[in-house]
Amino acid sequence: MRRSLARVDAVLVQAVIAGALSFAHLHDLAEAAGQHGWKAWAYPVSVDLLLVAAWRRLRSGHAIASGWCWFLTALIASLGANVATAGLLDLDAIPAWLRVLVAGWPAIAFLGGTLLAHTPDPTAPAPAVETPEPAETPEPAEEPAPEPPPRPAPSPAAPTVAPSAVPAALVEHARKVATAHQDRTGEPIDTDTLRARLGVPPALARQIAAQLA
Template sequence: MRAQLARVDAVLVQAVIAAALSFAHLHDIASAAGQDGWKAWAYPISVDLLLVAAWRRLRTSDAKAAGWCWFVIALAASLGANVATAGLLDMHQVPAWLRILVAGWPAVAFLGGTLLAHSVPTTTTADTEEIEDQEDVPEPAPEPPAQPAAVEPPPERPAVPVPAALVDHARKVADEHRTRTGTPIDTPTLRARLGVPAPMAEAIAAHL
């Protein structure tokens, strides 16, 4: 845990030192190019903010071309100021082209910051197109209702063997019932008169 904290502290100290030196170099270049007072202090802030905005676009968006473009521009401005103040440039006699670059930097930084902050990321457009494509897909047709299963007829009862003598006797009973009542004999009555089970009575009625 202590080693990790020490490593983090070392990185943080290094970042603070690098930022302070770069900030001072940018201030010196702006001051040498004719930007005095608070304007000279605003230039390093503008460069660092554009650098941070470009780095954020590279980390959080798929549209990396604009992020890389403005990151390189901000890095070149910061790195150029560091190199120029290393004795390669006469700070008391700045060339005209450097004065032009320093004077035009606010417009360039404003344009870059605006494009990075308000441009639509590619991921949002892709998601919108995907949603539109999903809306254009027709809904599948509903499946037809399942046909009810065919009702199988109940199995036929096995035929009950009926003796011929019993059939003759049942015929006599049926004739007697018709003569007495004037109506054909029904199966329950035939069963009661013959004293046979219901399947046997049904089989005898089928022979009549």
């Protein structure tokens, strides 16, 4: 436990020292390039924030190419300031290209920070889309059962003539007609022929034929 605490303390102290020195070098270079007052102090803050944003993007494991691009850009700006203020560059006579680079750094840092912050994370859960519930379809109304077609009225039966109503003389005459028809044709007379010979209604002819049978 004590070893881990000592290791953490050493790392923190080293980080604070490195950050303070880099911060100071960036401030000195910005001020030498014509950025005075609070502007000179804003430059190291901008570089360090871009470094942190790029490092977080690399740690996330997504858009690694973009993370490395902006991490190296911020690292070169920090290392360049450290090297430039180490005596290799005359801070009293800053070249024009370096003044232009320092003046254009805020736009570069803003672009990098915006791209790193707003790059979508493919592992982030997509927002849930509420699916509309299907509308309840009304149940079809029960159709009434079709009424059975009306039964046709029974046709009135043909009036029948009772056998007792047939006169005996008519029956005797019909017998003679039937006998003569059979003698002439060799076949018994049918009801239609009998009705035609006697000139009686069909019902009466059937009654007479029934008595002759």
